[in-house]
Amino acid sequence: MTMKKLTIALLLSAFAATASAAYTGPQDINIITVSAMENTQDEAVVSLQGYITESLGNEMYTFKDQSGTISVEIDQDVLNNIDINENDLVIITGEADKNWGDVTIDVDTIQKSAAK
16 A cells, blocks of 8 residues: 555544544533522533423523523524423533623533433
């Protein structure tokens, strides 16, 4: 094998390895509640488990768990790969956004939760 062919083969195999799917099995996530968001620092990464109960428009939604409700911002590209409704238990992960006493979450990922 020539050096050029060997280089191409190595590059193609490296590309194939990086194009594989992401891990989707169980993860160790520290889930907090809506009520605990009061004590969370601005821009802290948080995960919550509950329900998205309504759309408020402009990518804003109401999220509810056993302790209360909070407004969350979910960009359309985050929702593109998942079908959910108000009856689906989900885990959201994102950054706390605190502005003048108002707390919201800028959601980076959302996944359906198996536990009910």
